[in-house]
Amino acid sequence: MAMSYNSKDEVDGGPPCAPGGAAKNRRPDNTAFKQQRLPAWQPILTAGTVLPTFFIIGLIFIPIGIGIFVTSNNIREIEIDYTGIDPSSPCNKCLSRNVTPCICTINFTLEQSFEGNVFMYYGLSNFYQNHRRYVKSRDDSQLNGDPTALLNPSKECEPYRRNEDKPIAPCGAIANSMFNDTLELFLVVNGSFSTAIPLKKKGIAWWTDKNVKFRNPPGEGPLQERFKDTTKPVNWVKPVYLLDSDQDNNGFINEDFIVWMRTAALPTFRKLYRIIERKSDLHPTLPAGDYFLNIKYIFLFTLQITLYILLMDENG
Template sequence: MAVNYSAKEEADGHPSGGVGVPGGGAVGGSGGGAVKTRKPDNTAFKQQRLPAWQPILTAGTVLPAFFIIGLIFIPIGIGIFVTSNNIREYEIDYTGTEPSSPCNKCLNVSWDSTPPCTCTINFTLEHSFESNVFMYYGLSNFYQNHRRYVKSRDDSQLNGDNSSLLNPSKECEPYRTNEDKPIAPCGAIANSMFNDTLELYRIDNDTRIPITLIKKGIAWWTDKNVKFRNPTGDGNNLTALFQGTTKPVNWPKPVYMLDSEPDNNGFINEDFIVWMRTAALPTFRKLYRLIERKNNLQPTLQAGKYSLVIAYS
């Protein structure tokens, strides 16, 4: 058997040639066969005839290219290095495991004790913090990336869905209901929320001057305005909107009492939103507060003595 094939005519949409049949005769390629309905259009894109350019890599072309790219990134690296070195950081460990720590007295106190256990740590800043200051809390050996922990939430409930509010997802088990009432917010992530209270003071002539800590603007904009919403209903009374639900087991108060400001209460509370964005590693930091610079004449935090007051809860 022999097959004749014309690439040019095939490209023009007119197949030609024939198939020889033993004993004489031939079947023409353009005969009355079935019409091809799935044949791609005769375009450069669909027939893979687009123009292409493939560079030939040689030492004479590759080495100069790498050299030029390296020269471009050298000043960028220097700028990043200098900026990184200009960042000041001061870390305070208030775990209280050391017997000499002022917070050692709170080590064995129950989390729901009334009033909460408080401790004060005094420290000195050797250098001023000139620009805005970001205040973080950090945890170690806390696996927010555990597969069961990460899934233990109901995003529909957190987005303000009224049906999910009263009927949370089964992914929240065993923190889905408590005393036959749905938990809001449900799940292990919300149940383990960090809720220690931190206050910062500057010591000036034995007088404590409170430092203003800003609690808004610490969450991602998309989280605050898209992913997290309070339930909808008649009026803005969160107590009524969350009626029929109960607080997480380890929370001292319900979600609608997290803050006195309406735009930072309930599911849109920024401390809560920051905690709900799980960390990828077991040792992590989360933004707690902002300290803004008031004017260009004075640093945000002057060098000197300070005290950090921690209320465990």
């Protein structure tokens, strides 16, 4: 059966209605909001209004800038490069990778005491954590403890998704390249004896990462059982459930791992490694004197690696 076309059947450029159907009006309601008739106010920008505004804002930011400048000048920093590129460096032997892990020792002197909390950072140069494929090479569902994603990781993790026909936990290039050198700090006492400086390894990650983004697989048994039927990343020396003897800092909620998984925006970056807390107001956190740093060289990438020891105020 043929149907005739009549322009009156269309409303506001719409398609013709079906036989027996009602015409649809596409025109917006005649209200002040939908017709953009709401009252509005727009300032008239003149030299008499703009210049005083900029002047007042500038006066406000002057004391803020002075405070930031003074705070930054109060930060004291020691920089220790233990890459080992220099043939005279004690860590030069570790570049050959003939011995794994390789242990080297670097001596240094602290001229002034560090009185407050001290923060230890490791720094890497020319490591592009901001590469697009690298940034995407992870499975956030797996890291959040999802049992399904644990055994069937995202394809974004390729080629670090499976190994030896088992799913990798944690999967992806970011986890596979995790910084895993071990650093120990010692104070030399009376020229011959040494005492270890206690390094706090908890409290270095963001609270939201530790308590929201990263979770271990659910279950009541040992952590090893919850990671059953998975395998460690290719470049790791031990599985994720053996990262720490403290179960509150083990598995996916290990804070060294969490800090590494927060990728850096630039190829030269620092990440918080340890905190040295001040124990008493009567004694400095790090007294002036001779120290040595024991380095267990495990990190497989030949890059410039630097340890930074910083003294900051409470504002960081």
